[in-house]
Amino acid sequence: MxxxxxxxxxxxxxxxxxxxxxxxxxxxxxxxxxxxxxxxxxxxxxxxxxxxxxxxxxxxxxxxxxxxxxxxxxxxxxxxxxxxxxARRFIDWVSAYTLSPQGAVLRMGMSVVDALDAPKPVFRFGLARGITESDHAVRLTPARKRILGFLRDHPFMDQADILRESGTGPSVLKGLVDAGLVKREQMAPPSPFSPPDLTIGRPDLSPDQETAADFLCEKVEASRFSTILIDGVTGSGKTEVYFEAVRMALSLGRQVMVLLPEIALSAQWLQRFRDRFGVEPALWHSEVGQARRRETWRAVADGSAQLVVGARSALFLPYKNLGLIVVDEEHEHAFKQEEGVIYHARDMAVARGHLGGFPVMLASATPSLETLANVEAGRYERVVLGQRHGVAVLPSVEIVDIRVDKPERLRWITPTLKKRLIETFAAGEQAMLFLNRRGYAPLTLCRACGHRFQCPNCTAWLVEHRAWGKLQCHHCGYTAKIPDTCPACGAEEKLAPCGPGVERLYEEAIQTFPDLKIEVATSDNISGPKAAAALVDRVHNHEVDLLIGTQILAKGYHFPMLTLVGVIDADLGLAGGDLRAAERSYQLLTQVAGRAGRGERPGTVLLQTADPTNRVIKAIAAGDRDAFDQVELSERMKYGMPPHGRLAALIVSGKKENEVDEAAWRIGRAAPRGDGIVVLGPAPAPLSLLRGRFRRRFLLRTDKSVKVQAVIQEWLARVKTPGSVRVQIDIDPYSFM
Incomplete structure (x- = not known):
């Protein structure tokens, strides 16, 4: 009180x-x-x-x-x-950790405003009593008799069901209510989510899977906080293993949350859940309609939604009795929220489990270095699944040096990859070409004067989408029609696309294989669960021979007849000053390679590269993740970078460049100093103009023992910035743009 x-x-x-x-x-x-x-x-x-x-x-x-x-x-x-x-303590904790206002964090948990209103009443109808002598004045038409006859054999039912079964209209039912023969009762709306069927038999597990599943179930049953990494190679059955932990939590009457990096694209995962538990889970992501979001929010709050599958924002739903969190593909960058309250859902999930006193499970074939460091330090436990399930084996990986095995001019498929594709299709198998670039070309320039098409709102080139006839900025969404002449010099027929995107690769593929069924899959055309499910069906039904796509194809898809994966530009993403460039590239390419050979037929992966000696490329080809991780961790240790040190970013932005520079200068003058503290900046961000705002960045690097939040609070308290300038704080930054 x-x-x-x-x-x-x-x-x-x-x-x-x-x-x-x-x-x-x-x-x-x-x-x-x-x-x-x-x-x-x-x-x-x-x-x-x-x-x-x-x-x-x-x-x-x-x-x-x-x-x-x-x-x-x-x-x-x-x-x-x-x-x-x-839940309230969690909001306070996230606020303190991210240095965000408490109310801004609460807003993520109250995102469906009308869910707080009482739901619309539900009325059902049932037989009030039998016909008596005093009812001689009630005219029992054939339609009325059909309703009464139907209700004698059924409990209270919705009006729509009664009218459909009796073949009558609403006025007939109303007349019976007015006559007192049918009773109309207001009832609580039923939950839109049926309880999972825990009696459905599970698939056969291998001895390693059985051991891992038993260990996870023991953790759930113990009802104590722990963090467990499920470390399994692609195709090892990690999902079926943690489904056993999910079943245990549900059998104990607890709610379960499963976080997926791209829930809207996880059609196969959802089908596996339906097969395992006989019902649809409660979904929470940006593609869910407002009415369904309202129902889901209330069902989570009253506990009738027993299992929620969602994107990172599902963390902030008002769970009544949460008892298990699973973070699938825990290494994925998509778990990092970059706008508003900036947080990493994996780390916040661990905090939520700690506050609630229940286990958190992290699953990945390529765990993040932060997670591996926590395992080595003894803070996290680990179960290992080192083999693919059943008869499937890991694919063989080959390096194709494009400096030697050169594609034809303005072509991107090497002769070696082309030969393997021909052999694959001749065997009746499927193939995938991976290129992590949307659109037709990442840059368009004028061959006459060198003009490059740049976004007016961002420091970014416009990407050509030839299928739409548009140039688009992938940062702010700005679009422009592809012009006929150069806007700088007026030259005609001099605009040239530079570099390949998946649309350009598709163009080459249909010219090379005109008789094949070829499909492109990117976030531009696979934007929700229905589109993803339709794609899965087409591939499974062999309505697609060759699949061309971006990183959305790396997220857990299982196509048994897909035996060849060709990575067009394995070097993409390795360059630049990003701290995690090598780690991300290794994770992405390993996940893409894992799409090959997941059925009875063995798989092959070809990595096209101009740098075959790069340690990322060599590690993937050798299948030696441990060696890569150790080298990467030692490099991080040398420079005091995470997970051996702490990072925080300050992004100063505003509409007027001079105001931003002045504010950044003042903040820089007040920068903290001391043992174990280094401040870099201010410097223009790589995207120094983003969505019309000029941006300057600071990077704070500290020893792990330093309380970063306290340092930043004291720092900014010494500086007064104008209201027109925004200072965003990113604890543990993942993006350096």
């Missing part, structure tokens, strides 16, 4: 509490609890805020820093289950 506060001039005491609105404000505000209103911490309430009515969550005791006589009253409690204490 919250502490009581006295209101000046009153003869009695009235309760005051703090309420946190979902706004980027400093913290909760104090309010008076009206007489007779029962309020507890976690309740969702309506409050006056300025001249508006706002909604928020009762956070606890009043702060007491405002005269109680000046406080306003809470309007009322909303008809929704309260937010639990663990």
């Amino acid at each position: 919250c502490a009581a506060k006295a209101i000046t001039g009153n003869l009695f005491e009235r309760r005051t509490v703090s309420v946190l609105p979902p706004l980027p404000l400093a913290g909760p505000y104090d309010y008076v609890v009206p007489d007779g209103l029962d309020i507890e911490p976690g309740d969702f309430v309506e409050i006056p805020l300025g001249r508006q009515t706002q909604r928020g969550v009762v956070w606890g005791d009043a702060r007491g820093d405002v005269d109680p006589a000046k406080l306003r009253e809470i309007y009322g409690v909303l008809p929704v289950p309260p937010m639990g204490a663990v």
